[in-house]
Amino acid sequence: MPNSWPRAIVHIDGDCFFVACEVAKNPKLKGRPVVVGADRGIACAMSYEAKALGVTRGxxxxxxxxxxxxTIILPEDPASYTLYSRRMYEIVRRYTPEVEEYSIDECFADITGMHRVLHKPYIEIAKEIQQTLKSELGLDFSVGLSVNKVLAKIASKKRKPNGFTVIDWPSIGDYLKTTSIQNLWGVGGQTARQLYKLGIKTASDFATTAGTEIAKNFSKPYQEIWHELQGKFIFLLNTKSQPNKTSISKTKTFGTTSSDQHFVYSALSANIEGACSKLRKSKLLTDKVSIFLKTQQFEYYHLDFVLPWPTANPKDILDICHQRFAEVFSKDKKYRATGVTLSGLKPANTETLNLFGEAIRKENNKIIYHHIDLLDHRFGANTIFLASSLSALKYQKIKDEGSSSKIFSLNKKRHLGLLSLGKVT
Known part of the structure; x- marks a missing residue:
């Protein structure tokens, strides 16, 4: 047991989660082509039957x-999906307190040592988690069990839907040979194409690259992935909402001073988006905001306000900033920096759900930013952003280009292009 399982990490991944929730609510939909997204005008999720007919996301x-x-086309029901998601976390926590709520439809669980508590092998524990989720929620989940997060994620993707895959220590090499590099957690399409040019086509190719070459040519996240492919436990589970954190801040100094109102506001918008991204990663909400503008003479102009409801949505903050920006900005001054501090922090899972219009809007925005965060994780920060941040991010992108010699440096942002997300309703 110790040789095969230095750690025991489970990855639980909902299969076609949004559609599965709809089928669980209405079993008559089972086995039929179902698409969620009628209210948005595009397919946001689809059943395997719909995929077989050629329906794709977007x-x-x-x-x-x-x-x-x-095809049966349904509107999204974010409040319902959130409730199913919370039930998923609750069920998994019956087996271990070490659970990372990774996204609305997936989580990691560290069951190391629980074989002694539950008097069952790790494989039986993981299998029982899957069966309990199915019986109590009526949803299919694909489950992967391995010695770390990267390998558990590979395992859960191997036999979808409703798959169960175990990658113990002796079988790591065999599974890496059958995993293409683009299916490796943390490797996006653009990075995969660059790796292909280097002759790295599978996870095994990457794992067998010399450690000295990895350290020389790849940035820290890829070095950590490489270590996990060796079977090491590098990525810890984020099991808490960091309750000791009292505020989150984001600031940026311009390369040159500016008195252009549009640019200064854009820089503030980008900082607010960045701070809200930190909020969501920490699974927190804010209801108190403090922004500042710093002038060329190092004078500070502050604006403080309280939000009508706790949020991690930058638009909720920017709506007020836009209305009150003239209180801190003067066209006669040159500015060198903007910043924002978010306080009054509270765990996101303490938010009360109801069926009133504002609550439904907030749940819709949670779904939108869940997908934005996934894209940012896969393709790099600011893959999708608000139009109000465009000027500052274009300037920063030009400034950052060529700033590092490493081919996959964190400082060299990976973009899908300058996409923008305007009004989010």
């Missing part, structure tokens, strides 16, 4: 109705 609903008229 496809306009109008096209789907024409090419696949038998």
């Amino acid at each position: 496809m306009p609903v109008g096209w789907i109705r024409k090419i696949c008229p038998s």
Whole structure:
């Protein structure tokens, strides 16, 4: 046991989660082509039956109705999905307190040592978690068990849907040979193409690259992935909402001073987006905001306000900033920096859900930013951002280009292009 399981990490991943929640609520949908996204006008999630008909994520609903008229198209129900997600976390915590709520439809669980507490082998514990989720929620989950997070994630993807895969210490090498580099957690499409040019096509190719070459040519996140592919335990589970944190701040100094109101506001917008991203990563909400502008003469102009509700959505903050920006900005001054501090922090899972319009809007925005955070994780920070941040981010991108010699440096942002997300309603 100790040789095969220095750690025992489980990754639980909901299969077609949003659609599965709809089927659980209405079993008559089982086995039929179902798409979620009627209210957005594009497919946000689809059943395997719909995928078999050629429906893909982002496809306009109008096209789907024409090419696949038998498809059932439903609006999203964010409040319902959130409740199913919370139930998933609760069930997994029956088996271990060490649970990371990674996203609305997936989590990691560290069951190391629980074989002695539950008097069952690790494989039986992981299998029982999957069966309990199915019986109590009526949803399918694919489960992977391995010695660390990266390998557990590889395992859970191997046999979807409703798959169960174990990668113990002796079998790591065999699984890496059958895992393409683009399916490796943390490696996006652009990075995969660059790795292909280096002859690295599988996870095994990456894992067998000399450690000296990894340290020389790759930034820290890729070095850590490489170590996990060796079977080491590097990525700790984030099991807490960091309750001791009292505030989150984000500030940025310009390369040159500016009196352009549009640019200064854009820089503030980018800082607010960055601070809210930190909030969401920490699973926290804020209801108190303090912004500042710093002038060329190092004078500070502050604006403090309280939000009508706790949030991690930058638009909720920017709506007020836009209305009151003239209170701190003067066209006669040159500015060198902007910043924001978020306080009054509280855990996101303490928010009360109800069926009133504002609550539904907030739940919709949670879903949107969940997907934005996934894209940022996969392709790099600021892959998608608010239009109000565009000027500052374009300036920062030009400033950052060529700043590092490492081919996958954190300082060299990976982008899908300058995409922007305007009004989010």
